[in-house]
Amino acid sequence: MAEHPRSDQTSGGQNPDRDDDDYGPGAELLARIDTAIDNDDRSALNAALEPMHAADIADLIERLAPARRRQFLAMYSDEIDGEILSEIDESIRDEVLELLPRSVVAEAVREMDSDDVVDLVEDMDEGDRAQILSALDASDAAAVRQSLAYPEYSAGRLMQSEVVTAPEHWTVAEAIEFIRSEDWLPEQFYHIVLVDPRRHPTGYVALGRLLASRRDATLRELTEDSFRTVSAFAEEGDVAYVFNQYHLISAPVVDRDDRLVGVITIDDAMAVLDEEHEEDILRLAGVGDESSISDSVMQTVRQRVPWLATNIVTALAAASVIAFFEDAIAQLVALAVLMPIVASMGGNAATQTLTVAVRGLATRDLSRANALRVVRREVIVGLANGVLFGIVMAAITWAWFRDPGLAAVIGSAMIINLLVAALAGILVPLGLNKLGADPALASGTFVTMMTDVVGFMAFLGLASAVLL
Amino acid sequence: MAEHPRSDQTSGGQNPDRDDDDYGPGAELLARIDTAIDNDDRSALNAALEPMHAADIADLIERLAPARRRQFLAMYSDEIDGEILSEIDESIRDEVLELLPRSVVAEAVREMDSDDVVDLVEDMDEGDRAQILSALDASDAAAVRQSLAYPEYSAGRLMQSEVVTAPEHWTVAEAIEFIRSEDWLPEQFYHIVLVDPRRHPTGYVALGRLLASRRDATLRELTEDSFRTVSAFAEEGDVAYVFNQYHLISAPVVDRDDRLVGVITIDDAMAVLDEEHEEDILRLAGVGDESSISDSVMQTVRQRVPWLATNIVTALAAASVIAFFEDAIAQLVALAVLMPIVASMGGNAATQTLTVAVRGLATRDLSRANALRVVRREVIVGLANGVLFGIVMAAITWAWFRDPGLAAVIGSAMIINLLVAALAGILVPLGLNKLGADPALASGTFVTMMTDVVGFMAFLGLASAVLL
Numbered sequence: 046m047a048e049h050p051r052s053d054q055t056s057g058g059q060n061p062d063r064d065d066d067d068y069g070p071g072a073e074l075l076a077r078i079d080t081a082i083d084n085d086d087r088s089a090l091n092a093a094l095e096p097m098h099a100a101d102i103a104d105l106i107e108r109l110a111p112a113r114r115r116q117f118l119a120m121y122s123d124e125i126d127g128e129i130l131s132e133i134d135e136s137i138r139d140e141v142l143e144l145l146p147r148s149v150v151a152e153a154v155r156e157m158d159s160d161d162v163v164d165l166v167e168d169m170d171e172g173d174r175a176q177i178l179s180a181l182d183a184s185d186a187a188a189v190r191q192s193l194a195y196p197e198y199s200a201g202r203l204m205q206s207e208v209v210t211a212p213e214h215w216t217v218a219e220a221i222e223f224i225r226s227e228d229w230l231p232e233q234f235y236h237i238v239l240v241d242p243r244r245h246p247t248g249y250v251a252l253g254r255l256l257a258s259r260r261d262a263t264l265r266e267l268t269e270d271s272f273r274t275v276s277a278f279a280e281e282g283d284v285a286y287v288f289n290q291y292h293l294i295s296a297p298v299v300d301r302d303d304r305l306v307g308v309i310t311i312d313d314a315m316a317v318l319d320e321e322h323e324e325d326i327l328r329l330a331g332v333g334d335e336s337s338i339s340d341s342v343m344q345t346v347r348q349r350v351p352w353l354a355t356n357i358v359t360a361l362a363a364a365s366v367i368a369f370f371e372d373a374i375a376q377l378v379a380l381a382v383l384m385p386i387v388a389s390m391g392g393n394a395a396t397q398t399l400t401v402a403v404r405g406l407a408t409r410d411l412s413r414a415n416a417l418r419v420v421r422r423e424v425i426v427g428l429a430n431g432v433l434f435g436i437v438m439a440a441i442t443w444a445w446f447r448d449p450g451l452a453a454v455i456g457s458a459m460i461i462n463l464l465v466a467a468l469a470g471i472l473v474p475l476g477l478n479k480l481g482a483d484p485a486l487a488s489g490t491f492v493t494m495m496t497d498v499v500g501f502m503a504f505l506g507l508a509s510a511v512l513l
Numbered sequence: 514m515a516e517h518p519r520s521d522q523t524s525g526g527q528n529p530d531r532d533d534d535d536y537g538p539g540a541e542l543l544a545r546i547d548t549a550i551d552n553d554d555r556s557a558l559n560a561a562l563e564p565m566h567a568a569d570i571a572d573l574i575e576r577l578a579p580a581r582r583r584q585f586l587a588m589y590s591d592e593i594d595g596e597i598l599s600e601i602d603e604s605i606r607d608e609v610l611e612l613l614p615r616s617v618v619a620e621a622v623r624e625m626d627s628d629d630v631v632d633l634v635e636d637m638d639e640g641d642r643a644q645i646l647s648a649l650d651a652s653d654a655a656a657v658r659q660s661l662a663y664p665e666y667s668a669g670r671l672m673q674s675e676v677v678t679a680p681e682h683w684t685v686a687e688a689i690e691f692i693r694s695e696d697w698l699p700e701q702f703y704h705i706v707l708v709d710p711r712r713h714p715t716g717y718v719a720l721g722r723l724l725a726s727r728r729d730a731t732l733r734e735l736t737e738d739s740f741r742t743v744s745a746f747a748e749e750g751d752v753a754y755v756f757n758q759y760h761l762i763s764a765p766v767v768d769r770d771d772r773l774v775g776v777i778t779i780d781d782a783m784a785v786l787d788e789e790h791e792e793d794i795l796r797l798a799g800v801g802d803e804s805s806i807s808d809s810v811m812q813t814v815r816q817r818v819p820w821l822a823t824n825i826v827t828a829l830a831a832a833s834v835i836a837f838f839e840d841a842i843a844q845l846v847a848l849a850v851l852m853p854i855v856a857s858m859g860g861n862a863a864t865q866t867l868t869v870a871v872r873g874l875a876t877r878d879l880s881r882a883n884a885l886r887v888v889r890r891e892v893i894v895g896l897a898n899g900v901l902f903g904i905v906m907a908a909i910t911w912a913w914f915r916d917p918g919l920a921a922v923i924g925s926a927m928i929i930n931l932l933v934a935a936l937a938g939i940l941v942p943l944g945l946n947k948l949g950a951d952p953a954l955a956s957g958t959f960v961t962m963m964t965d966v967v968g969f970m971a972f973l974g975l976a977s978a979v980l981l
Binding site for chain 2: 330350385412
């Protein structure tokens, strides 16, 4: 049988040993784009970008160096549509908007779903916002304003107001007839939301089920078990959790009176999940959580300096502990050689515990129900690792310095520090969470200060007491 | 107007100041469950669990201490269905399976979609696997075996083989008629995949679009722009990326001959995205990437010891650098006081760069196209931070020890170490990625060893050369 030619649309790595760059534009296409920019050749640029997905064009724009980005936008601004604009990362969006002609922005905004317009204008001042919204129909602008009335990072900001609804007494035939005759429908929808006369959602029907059912069945009979509404005031992180936990595809959003105000679809929830992870990982590392690969040098310095400044303070605290034991070190220099090992093991053990705790809190796997059990586990693990590596370091120290007293001291200090590391690693994030703060703020910086201070203090203090 | 009573199904935080535990079962329900287990009261337990979602029941089982879990399963095993079983975390799944009667497992497996069965049996040995699959119809078992023939963590393992297909020349009316008359349909589906006579997918039609279109329109006219197929050999992480990047809801999966073999839906892609993040964050922290909050003490120790053992080796390397300068420290104990500051700042700066790089590679924001620019940025940022904090530390050192030479030495060492931190933080993950390894394996342990060694060497070496 003849080999069928592969479709152009096929993506996703036909070849098991492909590498990551097979996604998005290939090297050859990027080279063509580069040449087109160099030559200020608009039509070559348009031709190269024509087959590209809006998300890939947005990524391309983000990855350009700032000067080159301006050059690119000067050539391509007329082609920027709503889809590209809504894909562009916040970090460079203002810059891009300023470079675009007003007419292009107005046209782009008119193409967008209301949730994308909200995302675009929510950080603008009222003047800029009003100007953008003036491009919309009055009803669309009102929908955007309604969303903006909900708190930042809430379900109300995430939802789109375009929803397909029907009363639950309708039959399948009536619902299909209604959809077919409706001249306005959302770009994508997967469920019909059933509402009572006061617009309270009472269930939803998956389109697949609608299609598969008898024409005289009522929508009420077809409502899915998975139905659950989301409050417009719910935090977006909680919304992402609910989608992931219950495998939802879309969820109706309700106001305080339980009235339908919009719908959230899983692709938006997935994007939030992605952002929440990004925040966790960046906060744990002590990097501003807005940081992105397209930031300039100045932005990057500004994000990182506060954390490094915090660290210099905590490092000075640890240094003062050492300074307190200067005499001991002057008498036995081996202490200076060995003390960073105790501190470093504590820092690593604390980071392990901390990360597991932050992750557990993020996924709700760690909750009031099992917190005590997890604390107990971490303490026992800290003790076990302390004894194990205490013995290892005592043996190494004995072999290196032939000093049994020093060996005993480092072994004991290791046990103390790994125990403190376990406690700090689990209790600090649990405490922050209890206080309503982000547990990921318990970044390495804070927790490792504790293990540094305790490590130096235990080791040098024991050595002073026992050896000198 | 009277307040409408809130529906029982409503979830997602009605109250803006609710806390995390509002999701899943409340404290009151958990107390009832506890009491039921204590009293060995099966009917009370069933009544308490009856309103709970399968995902929440699975979480509950995961969070129980091992002994209590056995007790729970002894009481509840008859009620464990396919949905609960497919939600249970891998880390305790074997344990749960062993405690369940075979008939319960067989019944549960029959209810599952093929992708969930694959997930359940893929890590079993052939004997156990054959036993589970014997519960299925021959055709379902064959579908599972077909999936298992694809590599681990591939799209082929993730897909479900149940797909609704139609030829592209069909009209809307024919498609609807077909769906209505079909007695077997997947639990959930959002698109009809269009296939040619050799089962090559040529497009797909969203059900919303199908419903909204004229009855005589052909499916070919309705195919979505977003259509793209995924190779059954594609890595699941790449699949998650494609879904997130292109806002897909479902994607047909094809074999090497571009023939349709299944479909992946976004909820599975979202779960993979979540797991990939988990791996990144746990690997960066030097924790086994299989670690979970429900692990026992022994499992936890086993996961963490290798990383701590690696760290002891790297810490010993740093200690040997210090030992090399013992004489200098004996002459000037202030060196021992200050040296951890230089090392710690380097470690923190390296972690910042490393995390941004690992995250950028995971999201494909960092790629060949902009790697050079990002490396350049990180080096400039490292230099800028080095100069800034070098001056700060020189000033502090001068104020503390009144020794201008020592101040100059620590300032210079800081510049050197933050520069090295930037280089190590960006080049190590890029290098690992180039070699096809996971860049998150460049965990703190490895990169901070470099900054420790370089920090001690630069500071103590400069001090020996200049001051003594």
